[in-house]
Amino acid sequence: MRLSFNMKFNAGLDGILNTQNKMNRAQDQLTKQTRILTPADDPAASAKVLGLDQNLEQVAQFQNNSVLLKNNLALEETVLTNMRTSIDKARSLAIAAGNGAYTENDKKAVAQELKNIQVELLDLMNTRNAEGGYIFSGFQDKKQSYSFNQATGIYEFQGDDGQKALQISPTIALPGNDSGKMVFENVDARFKTTAAVISAGGATAAEVSVTDQSQFDAFYKQAYDSLTPANNDFSVALTAPSNYEILQNGVALVPPVTGAFVADAPIQFNGLTITVSGAAAVPGQVDFSLQPPEKKNILTTIGEFITALETPGLTNFEFNEAISDTITQVTSSASNIDSFLSTIGGRVNVLDSVFGTNEDLTINNKSYRADLSEVDYAAALTEITKQEIALEAISNTFVKVSGVSLFDYIR
Structure with a gap:
């Protein structure tokens, strides 16, 4: 087979270019710190690296x-x-x-x-x-x-x-x-009641106050009826000769709450203290109600107390x-x-x-990614050195071969 000058030239040039490409690829791997420059280099590892990067x-x-x-x-x-x-x-x-x-x-x-x-x-x-x-x-x-x-x-x-x-x-x-x-x-x-109101009889004064807040709170949470407001109305019914009974919405409690009435003596009822004054209080009745529950922020609470402190004559x-x-x-x-x-x-x-x-997950994923894609620096440097030597040898050969023609042999 005859080898033309062009064939020898192209073969030598292809060898130089291929060697140069291999060296450039190894240099790119070092520069980019990865052995996978394109997905085609390792399709399976490339897909895993993409998933790890997203994660x-x-x-x-x-x-x-x-x-x-x-x-x-x-x-x-x-x-x-x-x-x-x-x-x-x-x-x-x-x-x-x-x-x-x-x-x-x-x-x-x-x-x-x-x-x-x-x-x-x-x-x-x-x-x-x-x-x-x-x-x-x-x-x-x-x-x-x-x-x-x-x-x-x-x-x-x-x-x-x-x-x-x-x-x-x-x-x-x-x-x-x-x-x-x-x-x-x-x-x-605070859960509390309305002021006491004398609705019948000759009592001269009546007062209801919360004296055990925790006991009253427990009673209030159980007794307050938001659906039937009348069930929040309570009365102290005073009957002759000297008795009292606590009623809810006009009906006796179960079990009944009764006792002997003495003017000005406290009546204890679920954390409330009720006092009724007046020799002619019996027969008679004192009413009070559970106030509806409400919410108050701390600013309003303090504001109301400031008002009370600044109001003389309370x-x-x-x-x-x-x-x-x-x-x-x-x-x-x-x-x-x-x-x-x-x-x-x-x-x-x-x-x-x-x-x-x-x-921990990040460390593990980075380690796995490195195993899949990171370049082996020693191998890459060896590859560059090897390709540099090969390139030099091919280049020298190419120069010598490309300079020879038929006329050299005739001479």
């Missing part, structure tokens, strides 16, 4: 979400802890105000302290996060959580009950906030009722905050656990 990207997003959630929860925890301290101060002031020795000036001084606490609490309840959102406003975090309504004289919640959850694993999403509607609004005001009964309302409601507010602090702690524990699991 690593997803886990990285989960980890970013975890960091964001933890920061938000840490902020809320700090705010609620500071609120707890302020509420404890308010409770101490309310207890001290009930010692019976405070003058009107003393009460005004306490009122001023409570105003300062109220401002502190309002500021904390309107806390914003790093993005400028109000942390207790739910989904409506561009709205200020609380503001004072001049018309009603109370502090009103302006957000909603939304919780913003973020995914921290394929199956777990955790809320990074708690709405003020649940933390501050979902707090029962009877001892009225002032003591204000103190009881305040102590009960600030205690309930504190308990609700404690409950949410506990919930936050639980979420943080889950976050830490899942974060650690995701870190």
